[in-house]
Amino acid sequence: MSVPARQKREPLVRMVKRDDISSRRAWSYRALAFVAALATGGLLILILGHNPLFVYRDMVVGSWGSPTVIKETIKLAIPLLICALGLALAFKMKFWNIGGEGQIIVGALAAGYFGFFMADFLSRPLLIAVMLLAAIVAGGIYGLIPAFFKAKWNTNETLFTLMLNYVALAVIKYLMNGPWKAPGSSFPKMPMLVPGGRLTQILGVHWGWILALVLVLVAWFYFNRTKQGYEISVVGASENTARYAGMNVGRVIMRTMFLSGALCGIVGFLQFSGADYTIAEGIAGGVGFTAITVAWLAKMNPFGMLAVSVFIAMLERGSNTIQTIYKIPASASSLLIGIILFFMLGCEFFITYRLVFRGSASPGRAGGGGGDGGASTSSDSASPGQTDRQKREESA
């Protein structure tokens, strides 16, 4: 048949949705993506004129090489982890709380009020307890505000929480320049916390690390084993279903955001009382934003967040080291985190879809499943899953 209609060929690449993928295979894809991310980052380092292997090695040594740096790394991981747990509460509900920074600041300020002005009237354990409680309440209320408006008038929580970050920053500036200015200082800064208000160290790091580990367990139980955790999942999946099941959606949103803000508030307290001993504009230091990455990379799993936060802390710590050794800017760590995030999110596409190339769906093998069996995937074509399917086709 000499007809011109054949000139249209099969499309070059098609996306085909995967039905099922074994979790082992999915994780191997993720591992592959991780390696690819490191390779891409290595390429950048190479362009800067250094050997990526040495640079990576020095990053690891710089963050895990000695007891001193290990302590520093853990100190960085604690706020990231606790804040990520808090944000995950909201994210599970599909409430996009990007106001972690503001909630951390407000928590620190509340703790600061008692730390700066009440230290003389309270015994040491009582002072610490009051500071912690104040941070929890203040952070919680700061999280509650956007939740209240969302529940009542369905306002956009993303913008609302973002804006509240700037409000909190402005409050710090105001206090620093006026009411809370350190006495006798010509510089706008707050006083130092009295030693009685500082956190005790356990194994060389303030006890926030124990609190963080406990919170990981608590969060896991809260998500998976409690009625409230169940409510969060239902509200996150569909508000209609939640209302249908008789849940008070507004109340769930407000309660959850209080908890989310409260956890961020704890971070503020720990940073103030365990690390900085004073409050400046950098008290949150971007933790509220980096924690978003932590929560997502861990897919909202508390144990995953533990691993991811330690890893990111290692990158940040390690990039300080390579800055001194190689004069690579410390922002290299942000770059690397960005690249890893990009590859991780990108690999989810390959976990959900398969690519089928032109001509790979050969008719000869299409006895049962059509092109499904004959198609080669983007990364591997002879995996166990594939051969299984072919076997099934042959027997069919």
Add this chain to the structure above:
Amino acid sequence: MNEDVPLAVSMEHIYKSFGRVRANVDVRLQLRQGEILALLGENGSGKTTLVNMLSGVYFPDHGEIYVQGRPVTIRSPRDAFDLRIGMIHQHFKLIPVLTAAENIALGLSGSVTLNRKSIHAEVARLAERYGFELDPARKIYDMSVSEKQTVEIIKVLYRGADILILDEPTAVLTPLETEKLFAVLRNMKADGKSIIIITHKLHEVLAISDRVEILRKGEFIATVETATTNQARLTEMMVGRPINLMIERPEASGGPERLELNALTCVDHEGVTTLDDVSFTVYAGEILGIAGIAGSGQRELCEAIVGLNPPTSGSISYSPPHPDLAKTPCEKERIDRLSPGAIARRGISMAFVPEDRLGMGLVASMDITDNVMLRGYRKGKGPFVDRVRPKALAERLIEELEIVTPSTSTSVGRLSGGNVQKVLLGREIAQEPGVLIVAYPVRGLDINSSYKIYDLLNEQKARGVAVVFIGEDLDVLMEISDRLLVLCGGRISGIVDPRAVTKEEVGLMMVHVAGAEGLDSETGSATGEAA
């Protein structure tokens, strides 16, 4: 007999899989020039998949397609248009804020400016030729469902399609509108167009088609001349075994009053009256059917009763059954100001199977156990959830209702439509309700599952539950209901004995409220939009 008629379309050895699901296996389809071919099959039999490969939505894994005898490759809807193939999808793809004419011209190449006059003239010409009624200057949001469908059909004709594919076009139409559509289709056929119509309503197949192609579970079963077959034989080919199409209607027990609605009126947040002075009573041990065009206030009615959508005025009262069902009920109580949670806390068991199963009744991403506990998760003291009992219940439902699933930890979104509905209805029945409201319970279900659902509803009726059945298929409603309430534009146009009226009479009531003629079309379309 007409073997020498040229073929408009021929699809040979078509295969298509989605992951592990084999939607089409070695399927063939032959559409003759100038005929109406009905594509018949249960849900999930691969009808839509097959025609989507013809209209360029999917690309076959394997197989050949010939149009007018020439082998072709259809990679996109645009390729299909070039071959003069046009598809009218089940879900309309129209932009509400644009007019009919603008929607019709949308996406066509041509000059940057839109010559509305010439489009209007062309639309008018097409409407005249095939017997449509359409005002090209009207906005889509002002239109009823059947008018929107008309726009979709004209859109396809406007692009010069000779081969038309209609995917379940009658699912959203009243009997009268269906007749109109069929008249149009016959005109198109007389004009030489070749038409594929997908449906699972047998009487429509017999009324409109020249030939029928039957698919079952993704496989080609047969193509038969419509004139030589009948409903029973078509069903047998469709299901794979002979099946009794009678729906049972056991005698209603004449139980006491269970639910009373009095002058219920709902106004939505846009100020549209969705329910207008609705009063009726549901008795224990009966099935009250509710018929009406889509968007006549059915959803608002359900949601008002279960507390999701508080009425603007009027009352809803519930009479709890006496522990001994035979005795007179206890004191009535008003429930129209209560939220679903408050109703549940009063110990009133109100079961509701909503229209939007995965968007309201269930959580698609959660597993069966977690979905089963949606109603009762608050039970038990303490902050922790009990998953042991829900798991046992899930296992019981899987066994009793023959739910096909790998396990109780499979997410509901992965189940087929029939199994999803069984999980939902099973959970609602498991709470031993006093009232059971089901909205479109068999939509999208295959025949076997549908009959299972009818049986379950009859079982509840026998238990003394007041069942409210909101449906779209008049045949089913008239067979299963003890009484039939007809809604029109948010008002009750009558409550009738389904044994004593004809389908046409009910069809008329669906578009006219007795004593309020002329009001119908406007309120009808207004509420249709609101829904």
